[in-house]
Amino acid sequence: MPDTVQFPMRFGSSSGQPVTRRDGIAKVTGTATFAADNAPANLLHAVYVSAAIARGTVTSMDVEAAKAHPGVVEVYTPDNVPPLPGDASSKPFMFAFRFEPLQDNSVRYANQPIALVLAETLEAATEGARLLAPKYAAETPRIGLDGNAPFEIEGGGFGLPGTTVHGDVEAGHAAAEASVDLTYETPEQYHNAMEMHAVVAEWDGDHVVLDVPSQALVMSCAAYGYYLGIPAENVTIRCPYLGGGFGSKAALNGPTVLAIHAARLIGRPVKLMLKRDQMFGPVFHRGATRQRVRIGVDGDARMTVLDHESLAVTSSFDDFIESAANASQGIYSAGALRSAHKGVRADVGTPGPMRAPGEASGSAALESAMDEMAEKAGIDPLEFRLRNYAETEPGSGKPYSSKALRECYAQGAERFGWSRRPLAPRQMTDENGMLVGWGMGTALFAAPMFAAKARAVIRPDGTGLVETAAADMGQGAWTVLAQIAADSLGLPLDMVEFRSGASTLPDAGVAGGSGHTATAGGALHAAGQDVVARLAEMATADPDSPLHGAGNATIVARDGRFWVEGDDSRSDGFADILARNGGAEIEGTGGANRPQEAGAAHAMYAHGAVFAEVKVDPDLFQTRVTRLVGAFAAGRIINPKLAESQLMGGMIWGLSFALHEEAKYDMRTGRVVNGDLAGYHVPVNADVKGLEVITVHEDDPYVNPLGIKGVGEIGITGTVGAIANAIWHATGTRIRRFPVRIEDLLAGSR
Amino acid sequence: MSLSISLTVNGDRCDVDLDDPRVTLLDLLRERMALPGTKKGCDRGQCGACTVLVNGRRINSCLTLAVTLNGAEVTTIEGLAAGEDLHPVQTAFIEHDGFQCGYCTPGQIMSAVGLIAEGQAGDDAERIREGMSGNLCRCSAYHGITEAVQDAARRMASADERKSA
């Protein structure tokens, strides 16, 4: 990675620099404050009881025993919790998910909260919860893809992907000279951010201050306000840091609302942190899918049809269907395209968006199927993808706002050494006799933009202050957004103070969909431009300024001064201008939204190509990914160092999807049996080596004024398939169920 | 039953009146000593977020009962830097971007300090990966973590050489 990356910027040069994280010192010294690190005076600790059945009713709990435990202050069960002011079974706004505020004794998924204990100490609350020892009347749970009858999805909308058809699918099938018809399964996966969901709630009358991890600070205030029956402005969220979110902290969840409710009922501040096993239920997950992918090709290996159907599990009481089949939209050119979805209801917590929702699962199946089709057509998998390269968005025919995928393929392949790959499987071994395989996949993720606002100030001393309620869950908002703001203000980064992470600041929208940098950054940029323009006007109107009469259009801001373009003799400092004009600070505001016209006229995606090398033990089938090279084109990269980290993180999530993650359900009880971090495997350090990221230059004049696409989610896509394909290339065995397990490879070899 | 213990935390001698033998070192630090830098990621020895040094060795504070620590010397993330001067491992984590959200980071850093002190991994990347595998990072900053530990191990080794020269 070069130390300096040059990008054309009108102002300054912070963007494009691999600046180290501005929150780095706080994070390495333990002073970065996460929600549960707060401890207001008079605090009570909350622990809730999780249902040990997936369907049925709670018949009794030993409230007396719990209350008798020293330190226990209150026990909330359906018998004594006053109802929440807002209706938890309604869906009053777009990202609302139904939850259980202890209003009745029914259980609709395992680990549903069924009681809440408040105590003076965490130890007492924990034991109080255990002592409740609930008894149940259990009913047979419906679990998994076959636990219930599938249902058709009507309407579409958030969490309800419908069916999309372009062209004549039947004709596409009929025209195929060769085809594959393959079925893949992906399991339930749980976000498991390292920071469990937590809240510290402190009420003052009908105002509440929440320390809570949130991917959407301002939006969440309105949501909490709805359930708590108070106006949004009475809710303050403080969230300078999130210990990971990955989608699970974008929407409200039941346990958190319950703890806030309890704090109000008891009249004392309350802290709740979920236990790790409680993360497997009420705080969303990636729903399981079964996907059928049919591809047909003509004699030239050009796709006549790409037909992708997906069945996904959702809960019995709410809708969130993985939009897996949509992964086949927008990616390859094909005579006809179909993406179709069905749902199946199970007695599980409601799934929700999890890093690259829809795309991750869909890409896993699609990229595997592409490999199988290439194999059948007898051509190299990369060549197969190039032959079906989409020059315009398939289906819509819209031009791409930018698409450097060809360069991604080329640079990734070059770095990886792909041209040396033998076509047939089981051709390579290493010095220890391990089977070596190479596989690849295409990465794709939409480049959305949401709405955001920001405020920018130039202070009398010439320094800048910018504000927006962004969320930094690790993607680097504290740093990257400050870089954008610095450039927009014409100030060096160290002269810009960035305030964020509190709901009292202007709304930055949601940190999700890989659109936060573009959105919040766009708002900051606009706010910066606004204040700079005002200051420039002040200067050019000021007879004492060297810039007097120069006119706004000819001057540029750089290093805290305005300069007349091309005339180094005429400049004026921000502080000097303000000093001569009353000495007060000057303020600007700005907002961001997708430019309407460009949005309608262009297809906008980030693209990439991932190449994987795996080594597989020929007898024992232990698999290690030994190299993973990803080349990504995602518009302007504001901070290459942090973007690289994001992309690597995504690729490791892909590795995790391919080889590790799976919630195992006991079909008899509907409970997750491996619901902890020893049983639910995510990669450890030793699983990761040989990781390389290439960011491919891309100028995008349409996606937004800054030319930014997102890098947070795309890394998973492509990677899952690349690894699965590499495993086939090593072993000759196709595993169409994720994660690929030792026992599957063993069975496949026999 | 009185369970008073006396221990040293980040160089400060503390007398702790424990009213409850169930308190873990992790919860003692976080909930009773206002040292929330040490993090809880599982509370069951499965993630490493709670790693601290006890008598110079890295351990999981979530599985260590506070009552067992009479006389012990505990170092947490808050006690690693010498004032403004960061420990070489801390510096290396920043330079190599060995974290994203930062939640696992206190544990990673304490684990790395412990690992380097154990002297078994040196600057061998593969051994560092193994030695750091008791610390999960869901953001998956492993690439940077390994580089950071390798770099810090080298820097500390050469500083030691200079000292002994």
Added chain:
Amino acid sequence: MKRFDYSRPASVAEALAAWQPGSAWLGGGTNLVDLMKTGAVMPDRLIDLAGIPGLEDIEVSDDGSARIGALVRNSDLAHDPAFAAAFPMVAEAILAGASGQLRNAATVGGNLMQRTRCAYFTDPSSACNKRVPGSGCAAVGGVNGTHAVLGWSDSCIATNPSDFAVPLAALGAVVSVEGSDGRREIPFSEFHRLPGKTPEIDTALDPGELIVGLRLPAGAAAFRGHSRYLKLRDRTSYAFALVSAAAALRMEGDTIAEARLALGAVAAKPWRAAEAEALLAGQSPSPELFTRAAEAATGGATPSGDNDHKIELARRIAARALTLAAAGTPARMPALPASVHGDNAHA
């Protein structure tokens, strides 16, 4: 966690005197405290062994034997240069288990006494004969892909999760225990118990007895040049074994003078394969021989659920461990945790 009393005796005698029913010995706490948190075990009283002097020594003798105190930390044993040189596969096994942090806390005695990782055992709301005798076994018919394929009974199909115990079984270690009736030694083969009808009893330790140490018999170090511990798992580190094997050969020229083989994670005890050992003795190493030995080692194995793959994998890992042992203990010590992908990389 249920409330408990805590004491910290200063000698073995004090510890034994402090014991009464409902007590539990506290070693490093990495298993006990965890299970107390889930509620799987609920002792009334913890007797902390850490204050007992004299149980922290490691002695390796010239006759190839060794004595290890019960309170030696797992990592200290693995990294003890003399011990690791004499018993390389024991060091390998220790380092293949848990994490650096856990091994720093875990004691030798606690490791041998660690409970099964059967998820239904850990969760008090599941039926489990081991936790509550007579309550049933939720693992039968449940999620049991990692459960036992040898020595199980209808009342319990759990495995012993210890890596450390596997090479100890192969080397014929002896556990030294002390109780109110004095000291006795328990051969390793008798230490861990198969479930039968009483799965609640894990070991031959009597209530109130304490492990004070561990002994490797004279000659155990004679295998040092040809011994390996190999572990197969679903991720590269920080994961329990799916299956594992400890293989040790005493070579005389090209001939196997004596062989030791034990399998891990296949039964409620580390599975010493005496028949396979007999078959290997006096032969010269060959792939066919090792395949036959591996067959013998897994003789009688039957799936206890959705886990027949473990039988084949156990067979294969036994053969591989023998192959690697025959090739010689790698020079580089301390070994990286045993690897199926070569000595300097693991996977």
